[in-house]
Amino acid sequence: MARRTDELQRRFNMSNRPKKADEDQLQPTMWNTLRKLSRPTNKNFPTADRRLAGLRRSFRLSRKDNMSQQVRQKMGEAHAGIHFPIYQEVLPHQRKPEEPYRLVLLTGPNGVGVSELKRRLLLSDPEHFSVTVPYTTRERKKQEREGVEYHFVSKHTFEKDILNHKFLEHGEHKGNYYGMSLDSVRRVMAESKVCLLDVEPHTIAALYSSEFKPYVVFVKPPSIELLRLSRRKAKVLASQNEQTATKFFTEEDFQDMITTAQAMEYKYGHLFEKVVINDDLAMAFTELRDELTKIETETHWIPNTWAHV
Ligand SMILES: Nc1ncnc2c1ncn2[C@@H]1O[C@H](COP(=O)(O)OP(=O)(O)OP(=O)(O)O)[C@@H](O)[C@H]1O
Numbered sequence: 682m683a684r685r686t687d688e689l690q691r692r693f694n695m696s697n698r699p700k701k702a703d704e705d706q707l708q709p710t711m712w713n714t715l716r717k718l719s720r721p722t723n724k725n726f727p728t729a730d731r732r733l734a735g736l737r738r739s740f741r742l743s744r745k746d747n748m749s750q751q752v753r754q755k756m757g758e759a760h761a762g763i764h765f766p767i768y769q770e771v772l773p774h775q776r777k778p779e780e781p782y783r784l785v786l787l788t789g790p791n792g793v794g795v796s797e798l799k800r801r802l803l804l805s806d807p808e809h810f811s812v813t814v815p816y817t818t819r820e821r822k823k824q825e826r827e828g829v830e831y832h833f834v835s836k837h838t839f840e841k842d843i844l845n846h847k848f849l850e851h852g853e854h855k856g857n858y859y860g861m862s863l864d865s866v867r868r869v870m871a872e873s874k875v876c877l878l879d880v881e882p883h884t885i886a887a888l889y890s891s892e893f894k895p896y897v898v899f900v901k902p903p904s905i906e907l908l909r910l911s912r913r914k915a916k917v918l919a920s921q922n923e924q925t926a927t928k929f930f931t932e933e934d935f936q937d938m939i940t941t942a943q944a945m946e947y948k949y950g951h952l953f954e955k956v957v958i959n960d961d962l963a964m965a966f967t968e969l970r971d972e973l974t975k976i977e978t979e980t981h982w983i984p985n986t987w988a989h990v
Pocket residue numbers: 724737789790791792793794795796797798911912915916917959960961962963965
């Protein structure tokens with residue numbers, strides 16, 4: 682029988698965009714961040730390429746400049762067509778042994794620890810957790826194998842695939858395309874593994890269906906004081922003049938992380954089923970792993986539209 686609880690209603694009942702009155706109350710910085718959040722970008726390339734190539738941050742800009750008009754138009758249509766209902770009925774759900782595991786989506790501001798938590802989950806049980814293989818048009822390096830680090834395809838094929846909505850997220854860097862396809866997610870799920878995917882929050886909508894039953898985890902930074910303490914020794918990669926070097930987090934990085942997290946929660950909080958505050962890394966990992974175990978083994982709520990495949 683369908684039921685609706687206040688908590689679930691809170692999660693599922695908000696429209697995707699803040700109301701005008703709400704917009705007026707937002708701090709200017711947060712509102713600018715909200716605007717930025719609407720731009721497609723890609724978090725799924727293997728960290729080495731994404732970061733060594735300076736992809737993560739420059740990606741958003743290069744995509745905007747380089748993508749063909751036709752492709753941009755198609756992408757706009759794809760995003761514009763997705764709406765969430767004001768209310769959603771929910772049903773209790775328990776995974777049957779023959780069913781695929783729910784897709785696990787990890788999201789959060791840059792540098793908060795999404796990749797680190799994903800890496801730890803993978804290491805903790807490589808037979809159980811898996812990740813997708815991205816597509817690229819760049820040249821294959823000597824040590825790389827097709828289908829392991831990347832699927833290597835031609836520019837023509839890639840552009841055709843963009844128009845056919847094959848990619849969940851895609852972008853361009855230094856004249857090469859990179860992208861993550863829906864089929865890669867399906868392949869992992871068909872292997873009876875838990876597919877871990879880190880995404881920008883706007884991508885959640887494209888996966889919000891009975892086929893994927895996404896379990897959305899928001900990785901949130903702690904207070905700025907705790908960020909300063911916990912990230913004292915942590916380093917991030919930074920691009921400088923096309924070169925990449927590691928650097929310590931700056932005060933600006935921390936501020937940015939907190940403002941972006943607030944904006945993400947404001948705009949997409951109704952889709953987050955679990956919020957993990959990443960202060961102590963070991964504790965955050967344990968909390969996340971335990972929660973994923975519960976979702977696999979215990980009865981929990983899902984939108985009733987997901988009940989039938
Ligand atoms: N709780 C934590 N305490 C200390 N250091 C942390 C913690 N969480 C993550 N880190 C470190 O912070 C840095 C950034 O983490 P990570 O690469 O996972 O961020 P991210 O959210 O994936 O960001 P991006 O998508 O930009 O790569 C890494 O050096 C990581 O080891």
